[in-house]
Amino acid sequence: MNAREKLKQLINNRIVCVIARGSSVLELEKKIYELKDCDICWGSINNFIPAELILNKINKSLKLVSDC
Numbered sequence: 001m002n003a004r005e006k007l008k009q010l011i012n013n014r015i016v017c018v019i020a021r022g023s024s025v026l027e028l029e030k031k032i033y034e035l036k037d038c039d040i041c042w043g044s045i046n047n048f049i050p051a052e053l054i055l056n057k058i059n060k061s062l063k064l065v066s067d068c
Contacts, residue, residue: 007064010041010063010064011041012041014039015038015039016042016064017040017041017043018043018044018045019042019043019044019050019051019054019055019062020045020048021045025051025054029050029054032054032057033057033058036058041064042063046065046066047065
């Protein structure tokens with residue numbers, strides 16, 4: 001299976017949300033419980049610990065991490 005096929009399988013027709021650095025992270029942290037039941041493929045750029053901490057609150061984890 002090539003990289004494109006693996007990515008397609010991982011996303012599986014879900015919405016992809018990328019958590020990046022900036023003030024929007026604070027807003028996400030305030031509203032994260034509203035997204036608890038949504039089937040979202042979560043992503044981030046590099047090793048971004050705040051993203052993992054926020055997602056841990058709703059028992060979710062990053063599925064995509066771009067290592068730049």
